[in-house]
Amino acid sequence: MNKNTLVIGTLTLTAIIMAVVLFSAPAHEAQAMSLASAGDFTMVTGGVQLGDEALFIIDNRSQKAILYRINNDRVEIVGAMTPTDFKKGFSVPK
Secondary structure, eight states: OOHHHHHHHHHHHHHHHHHHHHHHSOOOOOOOOEEEEETTEEEEEEEEETTEEEEEEEETTTTEEEEEEEETTEEEEEEEEOHHHHHHHHOOOO
16 A cells, blocks of 8 residues: 555545535524624614514614614615613513
8 A cells, every 4th residue: 555545545534524524414594693882872683584684773872773674685774763662562461
């Protein structure tokens, strides 16, 4: 067995092992959820519906927020929200 045969055999075995690991690993979805804060503003991102992402920009001083909804190449301003809107939107029905 010469040196070239040994190198080719080792590389082939490594490629087979890597292919088995790659194709047998479970697929994971990317989750884009993050929080960033600077000064009086906080930004929060996350998924809201199938295929849609949302960006909340919150003004901590005035306690108002703007919601942007992003779907592929389309950005939609949903609107401004006040603390009362948050209470209505996130309250649990009695």
